[in-house]
Amino acid sequence: MRIFKFGGASVKDAASVKNVANVIQQEGTKNTLVVISAMGKMTNAFEEVIEAYYHKKEVLSEKLTFIEEYHKNIMNSLFEKEDAVYQEIDILFGELGWFLARNTSQRFNYVYDQIICFGELLSTKIVSAYLSKMGLENNWLDVRNYIKTDSSYRDAKVNWELTQGIITKKVDKNKLNITQGFLAGNDTENTTTLGREGSDYTAGIFAYCLDAESVTIWKDVEGVLNADPRVFSDTTLLEQISYEEAIEMAFYGASVIHPKTIQPLQNKEIPLLVRSFEDISKAGTKVSRGVQLKPFIPCFIVKKDQVLVSISANDFSFMVENNISYIFQKLHEYQLKVNLIQNSAISFSVCVDNKFNKFDAFYNELKSQFKIDFQKGVNLYTVRHFTDETLESIHKKGTSLLTQINKETAQLVIKEK
Template sequence: MKIFKFGGASVKDAESVKNITQILKNEGTENTVVVISAMGKITNAFEEVIDAYYNKTDLLSEKLGVIEDFHKNLMNALFDADDSIYKEIDILLGELSWFLARNTSQRFNYVYDQIICFGELLSTKIVSAYLTKIGVENNWFDVRNFIKTDSSYRDAKVDWELTQKIISNKLDTSKLNITQGFIAANDTENTTTLGREGSDYTAGIFAYCLNAENVTIWKDVPGVLNADPRVFDETTLLSQISYEEAIEMAFYGASVIHPKTLQPLQNKEIPLLVRSFVNPQEPGTKISKGVDLEPLIPCFIVKKAQILVSISALDFSFMVEDNISFIFKKLHDYQLKVNLIQNSAISFSVCIDNKFNNFDAFYNDLKTEFRIEVQKNVDLFTVRHFNDAAVKSIEEKGNSLLRQVNKETLQIVLESN
């Protein structure tokens, strides 16, 4: 049993759809579940629909038209005008319009999940229909009938026992199965979504429940690199990584694989392969149990637009457990993700990600009880398996504001250039 996951970049246009169908033919189409994301930037387009709908702007019709035109233009390049796929897509778009017209809920996260799911439904319908057209038998199914969750919209928790039972009993694993990533359903059949890297997680869920031989995530890069090529001029492909190392890298912010995807695979020791859909003949990266990093070289992770905060007591007394516990509670309340911690006798420093734009409220809440120094828009560099040359290369990038070192990991906060 094999699980393949294709992200939005791999189905961004008609030629991309043809490419992944060729990959499937080359890799073999039996005993395979294929998990597919929304096409290209369509998730972003649906978020614009959600914004226009939720905020009652007059742009809703225009935003919906962008999505319809994108899919219809792509289909025109793949299908004859009388192909039944056009009717299937019209039905899906009709279901979306029905929800927009009939919904009365004001809960943003609920509304978000009911709308965003159509990106995956549209993409998988089109890929499945094209496979059928070129003679590749396949079974399209709605993943919401298989993966069951609680009702934590936008970050749902999987009901593993029920999901395992449904997948084991209902899925014909002998076929090529096409389904959606990222989305699921709760016990009232409302759509839920699985949060960050949700499509990768979907692949992990199916692999766990089906005791798969492996999972392959197909990307537009050769595999897992030791640094982001958008930031570093020179990068190296990592041919193998352990689960533990991948989780460490993800914790520090690397766009490797999210830990929640790795956990079910690690529990059953199912290897994860990261391969290129551009050069599918290349082996890519293998993530598995207990292997050494290969090659063993420094790995660089960058988080930009961070905020460095130093907090001390107004009377310069020691920063003890009570103070730190209180501060962490506030960081949690304001959804401020902590990426580095350093404390001394009288001060406590954190480098944080202000993803939800709650920092100013956090600052105003604490400023009457603590002395707070703030430096915004800093860059946090993390280096796993650092050496002297790696440290020097980071220090040359700017003025160092804070530095922390342990056995395997170096973190440096730099003023942003």
């Protein structure tokens, strides 16, 4: 078995869907399972539906119409009006409307998962139907019946034993299978999700359970680069990376590979390929066991708009285990992801991601117990396999507020000019 994963950018319009079909046809359709994300920016569009459902009912219909027209416009360029896929898509929109009208639950995370899933369901129905139209016979699988999780909505944990049994028994390995990324199901037949950007993880789960020969993530870049081309003008393709290096890069925030994806692949030594759906003649990047980074060059990871926080005791006493443990508990409660830690005898510094906008509440709770200094809007640069020259180039970007260096990795918090 081979596992392919196509993200939203690869199915953002009709031409993109045609290209995915071309990639699959040229790569071969047998013994292949394809994981597909929501089209384009549709996950964001469904999040706007959820926001309207809770807080702006007056624009809910408008948000839903935008999504329906987006998908229908793509379909109109791929199908004839009488094709059966139109009815299948109408049924999905009917199910969404039914949920919005009948739901009585106040649990936001539960409601989020029941709505957000339609992005992947719609995209895979359309791609599956187009493949069939092009003569590429395939099985459309509802992933919620295959990957089983607990009920931790929006960040569900996989029940590996149950999932393994279902996938081994029910997936026809000899055919082309099309399914959704990001989604799963619990024991009450409700939709759960694996965390944002979880489609890569879906591919890893299927690969593990099917003992796949490889996983290929198809992207709009030629492979894994040593830096984000949106931030750095000079980037280099990494031809090969070890699992360990990929895990390190994911831990520090590299966006090409989802952090949870590597582990199931490493456990069975299944290679991960990152290739370009725009030029399939290129080999891309291969992630596998025990290989040297090739080429061996510095790799840059940037996390923007961070908050640098320095915390010390009001009485200038030592910052010892009980203080630090309490602070970490509060960081967890307020969903402030810690990306860097540095402590001295009387102070404790962290660089955190405030994507849930809960830092102010965290600060207000702790300010009576600790002296807290902070700086918002800073950028965290992580450099793997750094050199003096690369560190100097980062220092030139602005004022260095904190630097931490170990054998292989340097981290710099920069307030940019």
